[in-house]
Amino acid sequence: MDVEKILAISGKPGLYLLQIQTRSGFVAESLLDGKKITVNLRSNVSLLSEISMYTYEEEKPLVEIMRAIAVKENEGPAISHKEDNAKLIAYFKEIVPNYDEDRVYPSDIKKVVNWYNILQAKGMVSKEEPKVENAEEIKDQVVKEEKAKKGSNASEPAKQTKEKAPAKTKK
Secondary structure, eight states, rough: OOOOTEEEEEEEEEEEEEEEEEEEEEEEEEETTTTEEETTTTTTTTEEEGEEBBBBEEEEHHHHHHHHHHHHHHOOOOOOTTOHHHHHHHHHHHOOOBBBBSSSHHHHHHHHHHHHHHHHHTTOSSSSSSSSSSSHHHHHHHHHHHHHHHTTTTTTHHHHHHHSSOOOOOO
């Protein structure tokens, strides 16, 4: 399952595929309807490859949970995310039996099931081992761009002038 360019954008429904980066953010294509949108760098964006869920032992990456659902469903669709909470919790317990019930809410389970069904409809789920090669690079690049944007304030030129001034020497 290749999720290194799949995004969840806060305030926007569904999942998005990272298309291209721009000066002020990036362009993403909706996996629901195929529409392209521009996303500002100030938006709260998460890569699916960086999301984890709490278990009693450790945090489990979302990619592994998606793979477990694909194995259980034989790469077919999961139950609807609109089912009642009791059914969703029972279903999720089959997938991740040791998830932390105090910190993983039914709304989180609904998101995971909904995201899985979106990816499954696009043929992006697989029982194979997760593939997350460039996730750190993508994340680092977004962080660098955000720092560069914030660094263009008045404080940065002052630092540059200090660095350019010649050092004083004692005679």
